[in-house]
Amino acid sequence: MIGERHTIARLQSDFYRDSYHKVLNGVFIEIFVLLILILAILYHIIVHPPQPFYASTLEGQILTLTPAK
Numbered sequence: 001m002i003g004e005r006h007t008i009a010r011l012q013s014d015f016y017r018d019s020y021h022k023v024l025n026g027v028f029i030e031i032f033v034l035l036i037l038i039l040a041i042l043y044h045i046i047v048h049p050p051q052p053f054y055a056s057t058l059e060g061q062i063l064t065l066t067p068a069k
Contacts (some may be wrong), residue, residue: 057062 053065055065057063
């Protein structure tokens with residue numbers, strides 16, 4: 001009877017330990033993915049190409065703009 005209780009307690013302990021490790025691994029993977037996404041967003045914000053600006057006439061003709069010096 002005591003041996004059976006110890007066996008059940010041991011199985012429960014193993015189950016909770018294994019579940020904790022699985023959840024902890026999932027959290028680490030989520031943190032890693034989150035950091036990669038944050039870095040990708042920062043890279044996109046910092047290194048994005050300049051937006052092309054253009055002007056158009058009332059008739060719809062596109063005029064090229066040159067930067068002012």
